Amino acid sequence: MIPFLKSTAAIVWKDIKTEWRTRENLSAMLVFSLLVILIFNFALELDLRARESLAGGVLWATFIFAGTIGLNRSMAVEKDRGCLDGLLLAPVDRSAIFVGKTVGNLFFMLVVEAIVLPVYSFLYGISVFQPGFLLVVLLGSIGYSAVGTLLATMVVQTRTRDILLPILLFPLTLPVVIAAVKASQGFIQSVPFAEISVWVNILITYDLIFLAVAIMVFDYILEE
Amino acid sequence: MITVKKLVKRFGPLTVLRELDFEVNSGEFVALLGPNGAGKTTLLRILSSLMRPTSGFVQVASYRLPSQGAFLRAKLGVVSHQPLLYGDLTAAENLQFFSKLYSIGPDRIPEILDLVGLLPRRDDLVRTFSRGMQQRLAIGRAILHNPSILLLDEPHTGLDQAAGEILDRILKEVALEGRTVVMTSHDLLRSAELASRLVLLSKGKISSSVSTVDLDPVDLVDFYKTGLQGGQS
Numbered sequence: 001m002i003p004f005l006k007s008t009a010a011i012v013w014k015d016i017k018t019e020w021r022t023r024e025n026l027s028a029m030l031v032f033s034l035l036v037i038l039i040f041n042f043a044l045e046l047d048l049r050a051r052e053s054l055a056g057g058v059l060w061a062t063f064i065f066a067g068t069i070g071l072n073r074s075m076a077v078e079k080d081r082g083c084l085d086g087l088l089l090a091p092v093d094r095s096a097i098f099v100g101k102t103v104g105n106l107f108f109m110l111v112v113e114a115i116v117l118p119v120y121s122f123l124y125g126i127s128v129f130q131p132g133f134l135l136v137v138l139l140g141s142i143g144y145s146a147v148g149t150l151l152a153t154m155v156v157q158t159r160t161r162d163i164l165l166p167i168l169l170f171p172l173t174l175p176v177v178i179a180a181v182k183a184s185q186g187f188i189q190s191v192p193f194a195e196i197s198v199w200v201n202i203l204i205t206y207d208l209i210f211l212a213v214a215i216m217v218f219d220y221i222l223e224e
Numbered sequence: 225m226i227t228v229k230k231l232v233k234r235f236g237p238l239t240v241l242r243e244l245d246f247e248v249n250s251g252e253f254v255a256l257l258g259p260n261g262a263g264k265t266t267l268l269r270i271l272s273s274l275m276r277p278t279s280g281f282v283q284v285a286s287y288r289l290p291s292q293g294a295f296l297r298a299k300l301g302v303v304s305h306q307p308l309l310y311g312d313l314t315a316a317e318n319l320q321f322f323s324k325l326y327s328i329g330p331d332r333i334p335e336i337l338d339l340v341g342l343l344p345r346r347d348d349l350v351r352t353f354s355r356g357m358q359q360r361l362a363i364g365r366a367i368l369h370n371p372s373i374l375l376l377d378e379p380h381t382g383l384d385q386a387a388g389e390i391l392d393r394i395l396k397e398v399a400l401e402g403r404t405v406v407m408t409s410h411d412l413l414r415s416a417e418l419a420s421r422l423v424l425l426s427k428g429k430i431s432s433s434v435s436t437v438d439l440d441p442v443d444l445v446d447f448y449k450t451g452l453q454g455g456q457s
Contacts, residue, residue, distance in 0.1 A: 014321045018310055076309075081307055085302075091326065223276055
């Protein structure tokens, strides 16, 4: 277990270090997210009722599109100089590579979310700093990063990876997006937790199932 | 050390390796020659556990492949024509990262950087390195964990004369430490100088093999041409 954790930590450290130097991934994700939030803000300005009922959807549309930019870049870096082969040649459990890349992608998504949420809260006049709401953001991001990392690894070998990733990813993450939107909307509209809990449970179940499946199949999908 | 019997590798309708038999003894330095598309890189990728064979028997350092690839990887160093290094990390950070994956202490990093002549550039980003420097660091990465087998896939590709000579010196030092080395190359003279045996791969099969001790450098081209004709018959 300790070598597994050490390998995972090394991959996360490497991803954060390279991103800190270039800031290519984070800046692209952040600029894109802020633009989407602003565009929706102006588009929905005239209709306050629509704006309130769409707030959760706007937020998650922003997060998943920004997340896709990050996922594509994260695996492209591994492919560019044959670094993925370097990782595969290391005597580590290959699921440690998956967990390391997933945690790295999740970290970048959470950094973007931490910056976008206050802006979103200010522009839409919605209080998002509630533990339940933040838990939904975390659970949704975990599910999206796990499935996204798995699919990004699969498509990184293809020439059309930039197009292929969203085509494969969006249908597969539909349950997590729907559950995250419904749960977020529930918290925004102060719906009793008993009504929201079903969506939170779906998010937890989705995360557990897809993390387990991804860890099991990751070694297999890396085989050429 | 390496035993390959009746190895077949197909990519859809294309058969790249055709019932290939190949053997390398412990401590041998074998240069694998052959034209483009002969299957050299495919063979090396199978030996390094990066690719599954379609059929056949492959054993490296007494580990059967692909089933025991995870155990083999700790004893294997690979240098490809791509550096397998992160451009946005420094030379030292790259080795530090791989040392963590190989569970090696940080003490070996300056030693390796010194061996490949990059100690003064340890804190420079790899993307600022010349092709020759990147290839030297790639060799450093490959021998970081002191592997008993080295697989080199056209390590001289894109290097100028001076960089090639530095790489040769490093490879000779590495080979003198008793490692088993398999190197693919298009450079006959350089291969004859470095390796103890030349093996010619043509159309997915070994067509000829000769010890460099028995081979006069003037006969190199004849060996190559005759071998290719043999492979085509």
